[in-house]
Amino acid sequence: MTVKKWRIFLAADVEKEEAWLNDMSAEGLHLIKYRFFRYDFEEDPNRSYVYQIDFQWNIDKSYFAFFKDAGWESVKGMGGFHYFRRDASLPGQQKIYSDSQSMKESYKEMLRYYMMIFIGFLFSQLAGLLTVFYAPFGTILPIVLLVLCSSVTILYVYLFMTLRRKIQSYERKEL
Amino acid sequence: MPLSQSTYYILLSLREQRHGYSIMQDVETISRGAVQLGPGTLYGALSKLEKQGIIRQCGEQERRKYYELTALGVALLKEEFRRLEALVQNGREIVEKLEG
Numbered sequence: 275m276t277v278k279k280w281r282i283f284l285a286a287d288v289e290k291e292e293a294w295l296n297d298m299s300a301e302g303l304h305l306i307k308y309r310f311f312r313y314d315f316e317e318d319p320n321r322s323y324v325y326q327i328d329f330q331w332n333i334d335k336s337y338f339a340f341f342k343d344a345g346w347e348s349v350k351g352m353g354g355f356h357y358f359r360r361d362a363s364l365p366g367q368q369k370i371y372s373d374s375q376s377m378k379e380s381y382k383e384m385l386r387y388y389m390m391i392f393i394g395f396l397f398s399q400l401a402g403l404l405t406v407f408y409a410p411f412g413t414i415l416p417i418v419l420l421v422l423c424s425s426v427t428i429l430y431v432y433l434f435m436t437l438r439r440k441i442q443s444y445e446r447k448e449l
Numbered sequence: 450m451p452l453s454q455s456t457y458y459i460l461l462s463l464r465e466q467r468h469g470y471s472i473m474q475d476v477e478t479i480s481r482g483a484v485q486l487g488p489g490t491l492y493g494a495l496s497k498l499e500k501q502g503i504i505r506q507c508g509e510q511e512r513r514k515y516y517e518l519t520a521l522g523v524a525l526l527k528e529e530f531r532r533l534e535a536l537v538q539n540g541r542e543i544v545e546k547l548e549g
Contacts, residue, residue, distance in 0.1 A: 328489045336469075337492065339512040343470035344488040370489035375453050379493055 277303055277315040285384050286436035288327045288355075295325035299362070307350040308357055323359040326370040329384050330354060346370065354387060378444035385437045392430045399423050452529050458484050459494055460518065460526045463504055468513040469495065498522075 283291040295305050295313075302319035326346070330337065331354035338348055341358055345366065349357035358370060371377040403423060406416040452460070455476075462475035472495075473486050495516060498504045503522040508515040518526070 326489070328492075330492070335512050336509070336514045340469040340492060341488050343468075343513070344473060346488060367485040367487050370487040372485060372487035372490045373453065373455055376455065376487075376490035376493050379497075380489065383493075 275317045276306075277317060279313045279315065280311055281313060282311050284433060284436055285329075285388065286381070286433070286440045288329070292325055292327055295357075296323075296362075299323045299325060299359075305349055305357065305359070308355075309350075309352055322362040324362045324368050325349075325357065325359045327351070328356045328358065328370055329380055329387075330356060331383075331387055341370075354384075374444045374447040378441055378448070381437055381440045381444065385434065385441065388430065388433055388437070392427075395426065395430075451532065452525075454484065455486060455490055456494060456498070457526075457529060457533075459486075459491065459498070460503070460522060460529075463516055463518045463522070466507050466515045466517045468510075468515050470513075472516075 281291075281294070283294075298305070298315060299322050302321075303315035303317055304321065304323055305313055305325060306316045307314040328341075333356075337356075341348060345360050345364065346358040347360065349359055351357040360368075362368075371380060399419070402416075402419050406420050409416045458476040458480055459472060461479055462472045467475065469488070469491055473488070473491060476484050476486050495504070499506065499516070502519055503525055504516045505519050506514055507517045
């Protein structure tokens with residue numbers, strides 16, 4: 275039987291997301307697919323998995339072959355976020371990032387990625403935003419556009435701040 | 450720049466051509482079980498080291514990429530080994546005389 279759950283996790287909260295997936299799996303619900311905030315779980319009380327999420331947006335086929343070799347089964351995710359799991363009872367490394375330096379690098383990669391998307395977004399809206407200043411007073415559409423762009427900008431700035439905080443917390447661990 | 454523990458062991462394991470999982474296994478062996486690399490850590494490290502010209506791809510088999518050290522990589526590893534050796538030597542007498 276498949277159980278569906280809806281959750282929103284920010285990019286900086288992948289570790290919280292992993293913890294949630296691990297708790298679910300310990301209770302017998304194992305993630306088999308993720309898509310647009312929707313998590314599909316398969317029920318089986320007799321098994322338990324460790325879930326890990328990797329962020330990589332520039333990968334080739336060798337990436338999945340490598341994780342498979344290392345004992346990690348790929349679960350269908352989306353975008354640059356790749357979900358992996360392995361049997362919780364197996365010995366060996368339970369984390370796909372074994373030191374804080376590489377964990378930090380991964381968050382930096384996320385930050386770079388979202389900054390690129392954000393800059394792309396700003397450029398795509400530039401023409402529209404310029405009309406705000408040239409439109410006759412009282413026109414509703416440019417105002418809607420302005421509110422929309424501002425909301426997206428606030429969301430991205432918040433995302434950048436949370437990612438920056440994560441990176442800094444890992445930098446402190448390196449000392 | 451001192452190498453990270455993971456990078457140091459990855460370069461040691463590339464004394465011969467290896468693919469990702471083979472590096473993981475070798476690092477665990479040569480570190481006597483002390484270092485178990487995660488695949489995320491290793492994947493990131495390999496692409497970074499390749500970009501820096503410290504290692505290079507030398508083949509692909511069944512979707513597995515094989516890597517080897519470049520001349521720069523060998524030089525870097527030797528330099529790091531000498532640095533670590535000096536660290537231990539310089540500290541040896543002092544630490545051995547410490548009480549407690």
